[in-house]
Amino acid sequence: MEVLDVGLFNLRHTFESGQPITFHGEYDQALDRLHYVSNGGLIEIVSGGGRRLEVSGKNARKEVEVRFRLSDNMRHIYKKISTDSFISASIKNYKGMRLTVNDPWETTVCFITSQFNNVKRIRLIIKNMVNKFGSPVYDRNGRIAGKTFPEPDAIRRATFSELMACGTGFRAKYIKSAADYCTNNLDLYKLNPGNYDNLKEEIVKIDGVGDKVADCIILMGYGNLEAFPIDVWIKRTMENLYFGGKVQKMEEIHKLAEENWGKYRGYANQYLFHSARTNKIVTYDAIRQ
DNA sequence: ACCCAGGCGGGCG
């Protein structure tokens, strides 16, 4: 076990904000404790809700630092994205919520699964796939403590009906073709995380991955904060807040995001999304005092 | 019973 000193970190808000690692990780609210399986094995995090973070597992310190973006200067980021009272309120409500950095392949499957779906059911489907196709990871006593996220090859070898049995529904064909494509045509691990345009260009070539899902992959799979995924929540909220309730083209919303929040717009996106999804009430009046 | 959910591809005008 190691202790990390972290500023502005909130495990619960991060877990509840619907990101890949939280789709199959297990969170205990009473203990403020998260455990999950990463590449290296089993990781456990216990947070008292404060600045002290206990982590354990193989290479746990490095894993957690990268996964939860602990080197981000949240005060600086908050300052840059606090452009109106809605975002300020969101930051106040969910202070310490972090974006996470996840395996690009895992992120791809998670967000293909997310289309026309809800967070609760995404969790169910992802957990089903992990249980069915992942490799077991053992604890000290030799008991199965969890499973890895399935490699593309494990998905490739799965039958269509096995995938359907996980609850993937009409997305099964996309998940399967993504596994093929990412094995034969595109090495996700060779893409440059810092080159947004190139990432977007390559990732949307995956069948079943459009503009929104690609932005999710770039944001949470590559950690590139220039990505600004526009889902139903973001679209509705931003139209209400910033466009007087008028329906906008995606292009206009992307443009405003860049103007307002610049290179930190990915963070603004996550705070807007989580606030919109949890509070549900979004009105134009919210930013007019 | 009905409606919705972190969209997408395809078909049409």
Place this chain on the structure above:
DNA sequence: CGCCCGCATGGG
């Protein structure tokens, strides 16, 4: 281009 439709499925 823009618009519209179907899509599997569990939970509210």
